Amino acid sequence: MAWSAKLYFVNESAAIAGGLRERKRAATRSAITSIARKLTAERGLNGYTVEEVCEQADISRRTFFNYFPTKEDAVLGHIDDDIPAGVLEEFIAGGHASPAGEISPTLFQDLVRLSLKLSEHMAASEEETRQLIGVIKKEPQLILRIIGVTEQREAQFARDVALREGVAPDHPVVQMAVVLLGTIARKSSMAYFSEGNTRPYAELLMENISAASELFSQPFELPVPAEGHS
Incomplete structure (x- = not known):
């Protein structure tokens, strides 16, 4: 003992x-x-x-x-600093109750919760983000590097979501989660850092997430192929 x-x-x-x-x-x-x-x-x-x-x-x-x-790499920052380790671990653990290979019923809710926690992290490093905007204006050729880094980080996030769900990173739901959340986050950031904005980032983020949720909750029917086309 x-x-x-x-x-x-x-x-x-x-x-x-x-x-x-x-x-x-x-x-x-x-x-x-x-x-x-x-x-x-x-x-x-x-x-x-x-x-x-x-x-x-x-x-x-x-x-x-x-x-x-x-x-250039120093300016762009390190991928490990994007999402605090504890926040990511909590998100991944949220899928453990669902059978491996099945998309958990709380994935969307947990992605929203993760986005809100990341918005708090962004608020704490807001000055750095504004500095990065200034960098892009000064050195526009870095945009291509930023696009490459963004793709790498989205691929890593896809692996994190896939790990949580017990599926492959190329699972269509995983890919759509990464693309949609990434697009919403970028749109919210553009609005937040636009000249004259007075609204909090989290408010803009939730407005855009709610709009996307409303759109995709509408019923739809697959188009019927025209005659003569398979």
């Missing part, structure tokens, strides 16, 4: 230490991205050096390249 208790506390301490290390790594990544975006928005990508980022972030050049291979 004593050995079991000792092993438990050793494992618990290791888990806590691992969590602290990951939070520290996330904080460092976030600091690097914030500084890189600020400098890029002010001076453009060629207007500052990696050494300046390191100085402001109080890190070494080696540490910078441990996190990001280029300045």
Whole structure:
């Protein structure tokens, strides 16, 4: 019993230490991205050096390249910082009650809940998002990189939803969930960051989700093929 208790506390301490290390790594990544975006928005990508980022972030050049291979990557940020780990774990766990291979009846509701939690995360990092908008205006050629990164992150989210549901990432419901939620989030963000907007992001998000839900809840019939066409 004593050995079991000792092993438990050793494992618990290791888990806590691992969590602290990951939070520290996330904080460092976030600091690097914030500084890189600020400098890029002010001076453009060629207007500052990696050494300046390191100085402001109080890190070494080696540490910078441990996190990001280029300045462009630092500006775009890291995929692990998009969704807090605890929020993602809770979402994935929500599908465990349903049989593997069947779409859970709470998937849509849980996706809405996840979107709202992510809106809170976005509110906390609103200044960084505004910096990214400034970066795009300063360096429009980054748009193609952003599109590529967005596709990678949507593919990862599809894998997360598929894991929750116990289906393949190319399952049509999974693919539609990712595409629709991604489109709604982008539309809501565009409205939120538009000049003169005074409405909260979560309000805009829920308005768009409700509109999509109303549209897709309407009955429909498959078109009847015209005669002579199979």
